Amino acid sequence: LATAVSVVHWVKLFLIAVVCLCQFLLRVSVALIFWGRVMSEPKNPTPAADTYKGWVFKWTNYIKGYQRRWFVLSNGLLSYYRTQAEMGHTCRGTINLATATITVDDACNFVISNGGAQTYHLKASCEVERQRWITALELAKAKAARLQAESGNYTHSDSALLSNEVQAALRTLGSKVEDLSTCNDLISKHGSALQRSLSELDNLRLPGEAGDKFRQVTERATLFRITSNAMINACRDFLALAQAHNKRWQKALLAEREQRVRLEEALEQLAKQHNHLERAFRGAAQANAAPDNKGELRRPGKGEASDEDDDNEFFDAVEEAPEFITVPADPQFHKSASPSSSRELPSQDLVPLKKRRTRIPDKPNYSLNLWSIMKNCIGKDLSKIPMPVNFNEPISMLQRLSEDLEYHELLDKAAKCHSSLEQMCYVAAFCVSAYSTTVYRTGKPFNPLLGETFELDRRRESGYRSLCEQVSHHPPAAAHHVISERGWTLRQEITVASKFRGKYLSIMPLGTIHAVFAKSNNHYTWKKVTTTVHNIIVGKLWIDQSGEIDVVNHTTGDRCHLKFAPYSYFSRDIARKVTGVVMDKDGKAHYVLSGTWDEKMEFSRVMQSSRGGENGTEGKQKTVYQTLKARELWKRNPLPDGAESMYFFTALALTLNEPEEGVAPTDSRRRPDQRLMEDGRWDEANSEKQRLEEKQRSARREREREAASQRASSQSEEGVPHDNYKSRWFDRCEDQITGEQIHIYNGGYWEAKELGSWEGCPDIF
Structure with missing residues (x-):
């Protein structure tokens, strides 16, 4: 058991x-x-990185003609997209180069067809760029055909x-x-x-x-x-x-790995040889180019080729503008064309600066029947219509005008430039930067009272002092004068004309802006574009800037033409786009500007220019600019934390209405209705606003009576104005540059502030 x-x-x-x-x-x-x-x-080849990509014009139809598309050549496949952003989700078409034929029509046009329904009629921006595409396509086609043949032989034997x-x-x-x-x-x-x-x-x-x-x-x-x-x-x-x-499979895998390494090494060597030949060709072409009138275009020397050429892509400073397109020039010139004003200004003020406020009271949530107020405003000038503070932001038009100095450092850099053309780029960027503060600002600033002033003393922080005064009530006009210790002066007189069309509100600033630089004596002038506020009655308010600006240097004759593209629902371009070209007095382009008025601006040095083909069905010719790599001119500062509850004010705007000692009794900071609105007491602010407007009307009637008495005593109306008002700090005269009647700062304000003597200031509050 x-x-x-x-x-x-x-x-x-x-x-x-x-x-x-x-x-x-x-x-x-x-x-x-x-x-x-x-x-x-069978092993699928490992996807390789993009071998070539860039902008090419593709024929679409007889209505639209050639349209700009983003093409990507990778793994023997040529794909295209409307924009670079579509690469991640929407491919508009792909053609296999292994079975395709590539033919050249003329200097810039070429055709790719696979013998079936796919045929691409393409046009490069210039003959050099077309040859670059042809070379890349032929290499990709040969590689794809060889891989297909090897794959076929392997399959059959x-x-x-x-x-x-x-x-x-x-x-x-x-x-x-x-x-x-x-x-x-x-x-x-x-x-x-x-x-x-x-x-x-x-x-x-x-x-x-x-x-x-x-x-x-x-x-x-x-x-x-x-x-x-x-x-x-x-x-x-x-x-x-x-x-x-198992041993046999290991040997086969090792052999495949060795073969792949050999193929990668051969492809890398071929790419380096192709890149070397391409740089040598462009270097020879640049050697034959004549230098410009300032000798800034130098001949290339040995050893100056840059590896940045491997990453060259098409970039267009004006993607939808019919006047011109840009293509990258030889990167050899990047060092020689670097701006002379890239050095930062040293700080010269060692005195502790005043601490400015970083917050204001949050905007209260008041309901308002918009249509009951706006239905009687259609077709009228809004400056003549009394509006409640519910539409306003706690800031006056004079303070809003001073916000143009948000990016004053652009003028500081411009004052240090040795080239007037480069200086023009910074002045143009300053012109565009003034609109960056308006992208979310749908509130209406307070209309200044006649004689109201606003000073912005930033001499210790930034080296400038600014003074604004309301010099006219009908039409409303404000004079502005800025003097900087860093070598520039800015003055402007802006008259705002506005029309309400029911669905949108158009604001047309009238007047000329002047910028004068002491060192070079260059005198620049420009005007502002139209601001449009959409969805006044229904929908979310949004703001757009549109129009054209010509920045002119009256000393040298240089000119910069800026174009603010209006927003269009059907446009494939980026919103709020701005483009421009800086030209000398002879019309020769030296710089191309591109960017958006709410984000940033860039500039590219023009090395060569030529006339291109026709632009679609319009019959116009584009000017093709070969440019260096784009450099940043200006970039918008981020908004402060919680800006959405503070009227989307910038860091500078938050400090403009901060109480300050020693300012004039007519300063906007002392305006009671504006102060009450900032504190959230809107009902009291509306009552105070009505009182101030009635006081202003009474003062106007008194001046008209005095003017009538003068006319009666002189028994003649010739030369006697209906209103004998005269501004305190600005004198009316004729502008020697534009011939316009403007107001020029007559001096004395800052001296009066130091003495604390404000005799002659009107009682407006």
């Missing part, structure tokens, strides 16, 4: 070991079969043999797996029976039945041994076969 019990335990342990071994071998066999199938499948061997190996492995499965089933079946017999043996008590049970156990143990031997032999054959194929 003891012997029988020991046999039972031994057989149980052996049975468990055999079952575990069988399960392990099944899992290994499945993994090997999966590996064999993966190795037998070596692939057949390898496929037969792999299939035979898979069939053998499959049969061995079936043998293992059969053995596993038999072992499980016999093992279960053996376990039951042994369990019964443990419970035996009668010697007569013991003999029969022992015989039964012996027979079943014999069957189990035979089955186990068959399973072990099948496992031995399977392992031998798997090891043999």
Whole structure:
């Protein structure tokens, strides 16, 4: 009995070991079969990075003509998109170069066709760029055709043999797996029976039945041994076969890796040779180019080639403007054309600066029936209509005008420029930057009272002092004068004309802005563009700037033409776009400006220019400018934290209405209705606003009576004005540059502030 019990335990342990071994071998066999199938499948090439990309004009139809598209050449496929942003989600078309034909029509045009329905009629910006595309396309086509041929030969010759061997190996492995499965089933079946017999043996008590049970156990143990031997032999054959194929697969994988490394090295060497030849060609072309009138274009020397050329892409300073397009010039000239004004101005003021406020009270949420107020305003000048403060922001038009100095450092940099053309770029950027503060500012500033002033003394922080005065009430006009210790003076007189058309509000600033630089004596003038506020009645308010500006240097004759593109729902271009060209007095372009009026501006040095082909169906010719890499002129400062609850004021705007000691009694900071609105007391502010406007009307009637008395005493109306008002700090005269009647600062304000003497200031509050 003891012997029988020991046999039972031994057989149980052996049975468990055999079952575990069988399960392990099944899992290994499945993994090997999966590996064999993966190795037998053809390998897809690893996607490579984009080999060439850029802007090309593609023929669309007879209505739109050639349209600018972004093309990407990669892995033998040429794809195009409307914009670079579409690369991640929307491809407009793809053509396989392996079966395509590439033909050249003329100097700039070329055609790509695959013999079917896909045919691309393309036009480059110039002949040089067309040749660059042709070279890249031919190389990509040759590579794609070679890979396709190698793939085809492999499929029809070596692939057949390898496929037969792999299939035979898979069939053998499959049969061995079936043998293992059969053995596993038999072992499980016999093992279960053996376990039951042994369990019964443990419970035996009668010697007569013991003999029969022992015989039964012996027979079943014999069957189990035979089955186990068959399973072990099948496992031995399977392992031998798997090891043999495993070594073969490893050799094949190593060979493929070595071949891929050799191909990558060959492709890299070819790309370097192509890049070297391309730079040599452009260097020879630049060597034949004549220098400009200032000698700024130098001949290329040896060793000046830049690796930046590998990343050259098309970039267009004016993507939708019909006048011109730009293409990158030789990067050799980047160092020679770097701006001379890139050095930062040293700080000369070591006195501790006054700490300015960074927050104002949050805007309260007041409801207002807009249509009840606006229905009687259609077609009228809004400056003659009394409006509640609910439409306003707690800032006056004089303070809003002073916000033009948000980016005064552009004029500081311009004052340090040695080139008048480069100086023009910074002046133009300053002109554009004045609109960046308006992108979210849908509130209306307070109309200044006649005689109201606003000073902005930032001499210690930024080196300038600014003074504004409301010099006329109808039409409303404000005179502004800024003097900087860093070599520039700014003055302007702005008259605002506005019309409400029901759906939108147009604001047309009238007047000329002057900037004079003491060192060079350059005198610049320009005007402002039209501001449009949309969705006045229904929808969310939004602001757009549109129009054209000519910045003119009256000393040298240089000119910069800026174009503010109006927003269009159907336009594929970026919103709020601004483009421009800086030209000398002879009309030769030297710089191209591009950017947006709410974000940033860049400028590119023009190295060569030429006339291009016709622009679609308009019949106009584009001027093609070869430019250096774009450099940043100006970038908008981020808004302060919580600006959305503070009327979207900038950091400068938050400080404009901050109470300050020593200012004139007519300063906007002392205006009571504006102060009450900033504190959130809008009902009181509306009452105070009505009181101030009535006081202003009474003063106007008094002046008209005095003027009438003068006319009666002189018995003549000639030369006697209807209103004898005269501004305090500005004198009316004729502008010698523009011939306009303007107001010029007559001096004395800052001296009066130092003395604390404000005699002659009107009582307007």
